Amino acid sequence: MERVHFIGIGGTGLSAIARVLAEQGVSVSGSDRALSPLAQELIASGIPVALGHAAENVTGADLVIRSSAIPDDNPEVLAARARGIPVLKRADFLPRLLKDKRVLAVAGTHGKTTTAAMLAWVLTALGYDPSFIVGSVVHNLGKNAHAGKSDWFVIEADEYDRMFLGINPWVAVVTYMEHDHPDCFPTFEAYREAFEQFVGQIRQGGALLVCGDRPETFELAFSAPEQVQAYSYALHTPAHYRIADASPNAQGGFSGTILFRGSVLARLDLQIPGEHNLANALAAFATTHFLGMNPEEAAKALHDFSGSDRRFQVLGEEKGILVINDYAHHPTEIRSTLAAARARYPRRRIWAVWQPHTYSRTRALFNEFCRAFSDADRVIVTEVYAAREAQEDFSASQVVSQMLHSGAIFLPTLDKVTEYLFQELQPGDVLMVLSAGDADRVCAEVLHHYQNGSAFVSGEKTHD
Structure with a gap:
């Protein structure tokens, strides 16, 4: 392998493989629709990453590795195959x-x-x-x-x-x-x-x-x-x-x-x-x-051992409000994470902001999600983060309507979530954002707001 190109390099799986190959001395390049923090770290280490997908990005590549989220009609996949460049997924490589x-x-x-x-x-x-x-x-x-x-x-x-x-x-x-x-x-x-x-x-x-x-x-x-x-x-x-x-x-x-x-x-x-x-x-x-x-x-x-990103990651505390970012997106993970928060902070009010991840998971585990939040005092549920799935005629409000939790509400957008939190959070509260999508921006906005006394509007983030 002289040069390997990654389509969707900013995801956790491909960014890791790209880093390993680069450290082994292989020439590596990549592209993604947005520059995630992992993609930015690769750029900082000297790996070229193109923003967006275009046929010319695969020029000079001997092998192309694509994310599972990349479809067959992606322009880089089509260009690689037209030039006879092998295109593999992680499992193949x-x-x-x-x-x-x-x-x-x-x-x-x-x-x-x-x-x-x-x-x-x-x-x-x-x-x-x-x-x-x-x-x-x-x-x-x-x-x-x-x-x-x-x-x-x-x-x-x-x-x-x-x-x-x-x-x-x-x-x-x-x-x-x-x-x-x-x-x-x-x-x-x-x-x-x-x-x-x-x-x-x-x-x-x-x-x-x-x-x-x-x-x-x-x-x-x-x-x-x-x-x-x-x-x-x-x-x-x-x-x-x-x-x-x-x-x-x-x-x-x-x-x-x-x-x-x-x-x-x-x-x-x-x-x-x-x-x-x-x-x-x-x-x-x-x-x-x-x-x-x-x-x-x-x-x-x-x-x-001090943990890893987005796994009960304590991001900071401002004005007595502790902000924690967590990747939990399955009912069992949510229960375990909130139980851990309750054990560590037994006397503090715990807020859970949950962004459901994919329609298929939310539908399949509907009843389990309804029962997963008993260790939280207040629960905010956003609209479903579709990720790799097409938009559906289904709303996370249906989950909230079936929850027995008296403190659960549905707020469809992240902007509405942060606006509500700015009004309701109090000193001593613990805010836990549970998301495998882009709701982690809520953590940054809340911390910025209480550091500076004004709301912070972040750029739109997308992930494969």
Whole structure:
């Protein structure tokens, strides 16, 4: 490969691959319809990124990699194919990228970004210099991807568009599996079958780690190939790896004692909030334990882990109002995130601003969304962020109308949300913006407003 061009380079998946290739010395270019923060970071590192899609952008490319959101009639896709340039998706390219690497792949409906980030950080802290691709910027490492000098490669194994089927891991972690991405997997059976196929690709002599707290996830252990060791980890059910005496700690996180088959391995003290992150840390720890790494050193590195972007990311506090940005967009994620907020801030009023992500998910999980906000005092729901889907005759107001939460309201636009917040927020409040779309701009506008005493109008943002 002399030059690789990425269509949709500003997304989490492609930006990470682009960074790894660039660090390996490959000539990289890209394009996107908007310059996301990740795209801007690539530009700052010397990678040319074109704003908008045009046929001339692929000139000189030997290979084109496109985002799953890029359609077949994209002008760069058409131009590449007309010139005989191969056009691949992530799943098609990953076998080339991961060839000759010992891959540690983290999959799951929830928790895979944080668990992969933890694992990349622990291996780095222990001196292994792994390559990694994570779906968010890891705060301890300052980026979402890296080409390391060792043969370890930590990768977040995304199930959307069956991307993770391009991976043959040495160790696979499945954090938590329940139905998601109904636009790609119409039924839970189709979703589970994809995970079973992923588990079936683990290399001989490797390992599978599954969360035992959800039976459907635990049952994936039976899909592991022969000569693959299967282990379970759990907080609330019997498992190979367990946490004893889990409890909140003074840092706002959770602590507990790690047990393996009943024997104490280490004490774990996290600074990031939420009991669900204790489970994520246990998965990362169990992976390093299987690999023979020092338990005490791994636990110390997990204590030092400070999180990643848009995962309970505390952005600041102004006039007594704390603003937190979070990527939660599935009912289970919303419940876990709000429970973490309630545990960390038990005496403060919690606001949840939720931007539903895709019509298909909002429809498929309608009833679960209606019940997901019990730990919030006030709830604002915006209109659906369509993302890759076409506009539909469906409104998130229908979800609000079925909520039993007495403090839930529907405000269709982000401008109306910020206007309402400016009027209603009070000192001591915690504002949590839950969005996989563009509602994170609300965080910036609220902070700017209370810093300067006037509303801030941001530029329109779009994402693949």
